[in-house]
Amino acid sequence: MNIHKLWEHREYMNVNGMMLTSELISILQNSLTLLQVENHFTHVQYWGQLYAVDADYHIAVGIDNDAMLDRKYFYTTDFKFWGLLPRAKRRYKLLSLLTTFPFRGDPTLKIKILDEALEENHPDRCQVIKEESRLAGTISNICDEAEICARGQLIKQPDGTVVINPNFYGLTGSEAKQLKSYLHIRPSQQRWNTNLLSRQDYNYSMDFLDSIDQDIPSGCWNLSLEQGGSVAYLKSLYWPGMTYFHKARTPDCGFLYVGNGRKNLDVPFLL
Amino acid sequence: MTQPYMCEPDIIAATENVMPDLNTDLVLAKNFLKQQSAATGDSLYDHLVDIVHKILTQKPPDVADNFEQYSWAVKQEKFRPNFDLLNDIYLSPPQLSIVRQMDDMFRLVASKSEKIDMMGEEEQELDLEEDNTKPQVADLIDHNYYFREGGYGLPASECYAVYVALKMLSIKEPVATVRFFGKIFGTKANYYVAETDLTIEELDRRIREFELKDMPGEGEDIEEKEENEGEEQKEMLGEGEVLEDKNKEPVPPKLPPVPVSTWQPPPPIPVERPGQGINKKVFWVCNVPGEPWVCLPDLTPDHVRVARLTVRCMTGDLDAEIQTFPPFDGTERHYLRAQIARIQAATSVAPQGFYTFGSGEEEDIDMEEGMGDMEFNVNPYYHGHTLKDLLDPNLTYWVHHGRHILKQGRTIWWNPMAGMEEGLEEEEDEGPPPPEPESGPTLLTPLSEDARVEGLSAWTARRSSSLAPERALAVLRSNLWPGAVAYATDGKKSECMYIGWGLKFQPPNFSPLQLPRPQDEYPVGPEVMEMADPTFADEEAYRIAHLPPPPPPELPGEGEGFGEEEEEDED
Numbered sequence: 001m002n003i004h005k006l007w008e009h010r011e012y013m014n015v016n017g018m019m020l021t022s023e024l025i026s027i028l029q030n031s032l033t034l035l036q037v038e039n040h041f042t043h044v045q046y047w048g049q050l051y052a053v054d055a056d057y058h059i060a061v062g063i064d065n066d067a068m069l070d071r072k073y074f075y076t077t078d079f080k081f082w083g084l085l086p087r088a089k090r091r092y093k094l095l096s097l098l099t100t101f102p103f104r105g106d107p108t109l110k111i112k113i114l115d116e117a118l119e120e121n122h123p124d125r126c127q128v129i130k131e132e133s134r135l136a137g138t139i140s141n142i143c144d145e146a147e148i149c150a151r152g153q154l155i156k157q158p159d160g161t162v163v164i165n166p167n168f169y170g171l172t173g174s175e176a177k178q179l180k181s182y183l184h185i186r187p188s189q190q191r192w193n194t195n196l197l198s199r200q201d202y203n204y205s206m207d208f209l210d211s212i213d214q215d216i217p218s219g220c221w222n223l224s225l226e227q228g229g230s231v232a233y234l235k236s237l238y239w240p241g242m243t244y245f246h247k248a249r250t251p252d253c254g255f256l257y258v259g260n261g262r263k264n265l266d267v268p269f270l271l
Numbered sequence: 272m273t274q275p276y277m278c279e280p281d282i283i284a285a286t287e288n289v290m291p292d293l294n295t296d297l298v299l300a301k302n303f304l305k306q307q308s309a310a311t312g313d314s315l316y317d318h319l320v321d322i323v324h325k326i327l328t329q330k331p332p333d334v335a336d337n338f339e340q341y342s343w344a345v346k347q348e349k350f351r352p353n354f355d356l357l358n359d360i361y362l363s364p365p366q367l368s369i370v371r372q373m374d375d376m377f378r379l380v381a382s383k384s385e386k387i388d389m390m391g392e393e394e395q396e397l398d399l400e401e402d403n404t405k406p407q408v409a410d411l412i413d414h415n416y417y418f419r420e421g422g423y424g425l426p427a428s429e430c431y432a433v434y435v436a437l438k439m440l441s442i443k444e445p446v447a448t449v450r451f452f453g454k455i456f457g458t459k460a461n462y463y464v465a466e467t468d469l470t471i472e473e474l475d476r477r478i479r480e481f482e483l484k485d486m487p488g489e490g491e492d493i494e495e496k497e498e499n500e501g502e503e504q505k506e507m508l509g510e511g512e513v514l515e516d517k518n519k520e521p522v523p524p525k526l527p528p529v530p531v532s533t534w535q536p537p538p539p540i541p542v543e544r545p546g547q548g549i550n551k552k553v554f555w556v557c558n559v560p561g562e563p564w565v566c567l568p569d570l571t572p573d574h575v576r577v578a579r580l581t582v583r584c585m586t587g588d589l590d591a592e593i594q595t596f597p598p599f600d601g602t603e604r605h606y607l608r609a610q611i612a613r614i615q616a617a618t619s620v621a622p623q624g625f626y627t628f629g630s631g632e633e634e635d636i637d638m639e640e641g642m643g644d645m646e647f648n649v650n651p652y653y654h655g656h657t658l659k660d661l662l663d664p665n666l667t668y669w670v671h672h673g674r675h676i677l678k679q680g681r682t683i684w685w686n687p688m689a690g691m692e693e694g695l696e697e698e699e700d701e702g703p704p705p706p707e708p709e710s711g712p713t714l715l716t717p718l719s720e721d722a723r724v725e726g727l728s729a730w731t732a733r734r735s736s737s738l739a740p741e742r743a744l745a746v747l748r749s750n751l752w753p754g755a756v757a758y759a760t761d762g763k764k765s766e767c768m769y770i771g772w773g774l775k776f777q778p779p780n781f782s783p784l785q786l787p788r789p790q791d792e793y794p795v796g797p798e799v800m801e802m803a804d805p806t807f808a809d810e811e812a813y814r815i816a817h818l819p820p821p822p823p824p825e826l827p828g829e830g831e832g833f834g835e836e837e838e839e840d841e842d
Contacts, residue, residue: 014426017454017754017770019419023736051750053727100779102727102750155340166333167340173365205339222458227428228366235456237584240753240772260753265780270584271458 001046001254003032003060009254012245015226015233018258027079032060035074035082040064043164047073048241048257050135054105059085059139059257067154068162068185073139075132077105086133088140095129096137096261103261107132138261144186146236148212150246150253151181155205162208168251176232176248179221183209190214219271237267313349321345372561373432376439383442406441406470408434409450414766421735421746423756423770425454432560433463440465440555440564445473452554452611453754453769460558460587464611464769467553469546477545481569538687540572540679548674548682549575549612556607558587565589567608572680574601578609582781585610585773596784610773612676618755619673620718620730620747621765622661624653626672628715647672647714658761661745662732666718669730669747669757675711684710724750725778751776 001009006029010020020028028046036044041062050057055077064070074082095113109131118125155165175181180199188195188210195207212221212234222235234244241259246252304316322345326334334341411434418424425433433451441449444467452464469477543550555564581595583606591603599606627650660668674682712720721729729751735758736743749755754771758764793799805813 011426011428014419014424015429016456017423017425017756019422019424021420021422021735023738024422027738051731051748053731056733101725158339165340167331167337167344203343219458222456224456224461228364228369230366240774260750260776262776262778264774266582266774266777269582269781269783270774 001256003029003036003044003046005252005254006046009245009252012231012247012252013243013254013256015231015245016235016243018243018256028058028060031076031079031082035060036062039072041072043067045255047139047255048259050103050138050257051260052077052103052105056105057103057135063164065163066161067164068187073136075107075135077107083107083132085136085139088136089133091127092129092133092137093141094137095127096134096141097263099134103135104131107135135261141263142239142242142257142261144184146239146242146257147185147255148182148234148244149185149209149255151175151183151211152206153253154183154185154209156208157205170249170251170253171232171246173229173248176246177223177225177229179213179223180211182212182221182234182244183207184212185209217268217271220267237270238264240264318342318345321349369559369561372559376435376561379442380435380438383438406446407448408437408441409448409766411437411451414451414764414768417744417758417760417764417766418756418768420742421733421744421756421758423746423748423768425770429560436463436557436560436564437465440467444555444564444566445470446553447471451768452615453771455585455607455610455769455773456771457585457587462556462558462585462587462607463560465555465564466615467555468551469553474546481542481544540681540685540687542569542571543681543683545569549616549676549680551674552615554608554611556589556604565604567604567611568601570605570608570612574599574605574609575612575676575680578606578613580784582774582777596786607773613775614752614755614769614773616673616676616682618749618752618757618767618769619671620669620757620767621672622653622656622759623668623670623715623717624650624656625759625765626650626670626715627653653763655760655762658734658740658743658745661759661761662734664728664732666721666728666730666732666747669718669759670715671712671718672715674714677711682711721751724776 001013006020006025010025013020032044032046035041039062041064043063045061045063047059047061050059057075057077058079060074060076060082062072062074064072073085075085076082095115098115099111099113101111107130110128111131111134113127113129115122115125115127150168150171152171153165153168154162156162170176171181183195186209188208190210192208194214195209195211196202196204198211199207215221220237222233222237224233224235225231226233229248231245231247234246236242239257239259242255242257244253244255301316304319305314307314322338322341325345326341331337331341412430415424415430424430437449437451440446446467447470448468450466452466455462455464545553550569554567556567557564577595577597577599580597581599583593583595585607586603589602589604589607593599593601593603593606626647628647656668676682677684679685718730723729727750730747730749733746733748734743735746744758744760747757747759752769752771753774753776755767755769757767
């Protein structure tokens with residue numbers, strides 16, 4: 001969520017049982033605006049919260065020129081010091097899915113992860129990584145699978161950079177009811193023209209991302225309309241705690257994750 | 272080629288030998304721009320006019336950067352038909368149906384409160400006496416304020432509607448106390464859940480119904496079934512005889528008797544009566560505040576057992592089918608009721624001393640029934656704990672006030688041997704030893720005794736505010752049932768609420784119940800055991816061992832016959 005709109009958007013987020021308290025918003029706006037100035041970001045967004053045993057992690061995203069590739073993630077436990085999350089290596093992403101125990105709240109903590117799929121005596125069976133790396137891996141996983149935007153919110157410019165659309169007027173009421181109107185914020189994993197071919201009103205500058213209606217299984221996204229159908233909420237069953245809201249016909253939208261950083265592997269049984 | 276580049280008018284001018292002229296250039300350029308495109312019939316000239324017009328009227332910032340956007344928007348507007356001009360159809364806003372329901376609800380509650388006002392002036396004394404019979408609705412708005420301070424809770428818009436809906440419930444239905452339990456998400460719609468106690472009259476009525484329906488009914492059913500089975504078997508036998516009589520020539524092979532299953536279902540665990548154990552509270556649900564509340568049915572132990580073995584998302588439709596293994600006997604309303612009971616049992620917490628056991632007399636009665644069903648009430652002498660105590664990570668200052676559900680699916684243990692004890696004594700201990708009564712933690716046990724989840728304690732306590740400690744309150748969130756929260760101020764307030772999917776956190780993940788091993792069809796003996804096939808070497812050894820003995824050298828005339836006979840014997 002855009003940190004300068006947290007006060008306006010807190011009521012929307014509250015629908016799913018999560019409330020940004022006044023104190024949290026005040027502190028976030030302060031420290032994140034400072035962070036924005038220090039790093040010369042064009043946008044700073046509050047990404048969410050990860051539950052840990054001793055102190056919860058709060059995550060923020062700084063966006064520079066490119067809204068998709070140029071994202072920098074920061075974490076903090078005390079709002080005084082925002083640490084830059086390392087780039088998530090493939091190894092971290094895999095290992096963070098294997099860990100079963102909760103986050104501790106100490107980024108320097110070294111944790112051991114046992115990969116039970118490997119044989120005994122395999123050198124990679126038990127690996128040691130820092131909790132910071134695990135955090136980076138988890139967040140990268142969530143971003144890949146659950147971070148989404150409404151169609152038209154991000155546009156690709158002719159020079160190839162992706163920017164947050166300043167003239168985004170929101171989806172129409174009927175568009176907001178379709179999963180097809182919401183796109184993953186990640187480099188496209190399908191062929192570049194999949195999205196273009198599957199809709200009539202295609203637009204090269206908008207339809208360069210994967211739409212979420214192609215995720216498997218088909219019920220893994222929960223779209224609900226609240227407040228008389230004017231606000232659409234998207235919740236991922238894979239990542240409980242993730243919420244995306246969009247008020248139709250307005251540019252109001254936001255993503256928030258509040259949870260324990262565990263992927264729910266039971267989705268096929270739930271439906 | 273080093274020819275200088277020539278513009279079109281120049282070429283025209285060159286060919287027609289006309290001097291280049293600004294006016295003709297302009298006309299030519301305009302003509303070009305006004306060319307209609309073959310596909311849409313649009314011309315660039317009109318389009319540019321529209322864009323410039325739009326930009327000048329709307330005056331947006333950074334037009335140069337977003338020019339493509341504008342061009343696209345203008346084109347899109349052209350294709351958007353304006354229905355209002357063609358035919359005067361009024362499209363009602365989508366909120367209409369909800370608004371209608373809300374309106375009915377508001378009217379009902381308002382008329383009721385007016386009546387109470389009228390009554391109040393005339394019969395104030397009577398009113399005081401009647402206070403006990405008037406339903407008590409927990410002050411959701413007040414509690415929600417504290418939940419929101421703590422970072423959870425309902426949004427203000429929903430909270431008020433739910434509160435009025437709770438009042439409507441208390442007016443329409445025979446309930447004594449009403450409390451908001453929480454909200455459970457579904458894939459198509461959400462459930463708002465209210466937790467109530469019934470009035471004494473209604474409870475008596477339900478208990479009578481329950482006793483009439485369940486006690487004599489079940490026995491008859493079973494007997495009838497047995498009788499039916501018996502009859503069926505007889506019929507089968509009878510048919511067989513008739514067949515034998517008719518076709519005498521081909522004698523049918525003698526079939527072994529159809530095996531009769533010796534398996535007997537374990538005696539069904541009796542349902543707890545309304546107002547007792549897991550059915551102590553009655554739950555009502557609705558999809559949208561304002562809809563009529565639907566009463567959830569009473570819970571049976573079997574529902575709890577199956578719900579514990581499965582995971583499933585609610586759909587939002589109470590009559591949806593539940594497809595699980597082991598099979599669930601009921602629709603989504605039973606499943607929802609089971610999940611609510613499990614959540615309520617596990618996540619009802621309050622600071623120590625907030626609730627106290629009932630007066631001495633009641634305790635004596637309840638002790639006989641078992642510890643599971645003790646009465647407790649709000650402690651009028653509760654003074655609150657300091658925040659430091661409430662936030663203590665050991666959580667010794669928080670206690671459960673939800674009744675623990677035993678493995679049986681009841682809160683009060685039921686002895687399956689109770690009815691058979693007399694018979695067993697006669698048979699001299701042939702049956703299994705009498706089972707040990709299951710027991711869970713008693714009521715008002717501290718949270719510090721909860722089982723841990725993967726090295727994480729079942730609850731996490733957080734302080735709501737660090738900048739304003741005098742306004743801070745303690746917030747507890749459950750790690751076992753994500754979505755369950757409780758708060759307590761250092762004063763006298765405390766409440767718990769659940770907003771979530773109704774799913775338990777099961778690390779590392781859910782694994783479905785395996786199918787039972789198939790039963791053996793016959794006793795395994797040596798004649799059905801599998802053996803290794805003989806190898807060529809084995810066969811050769813056998814052949815050599817069983818070779819006919821070499822014919823005796825004398826008596827060549829009779830030798831052959833003798834030999835043949837011997838061979839036959841060998842075979």
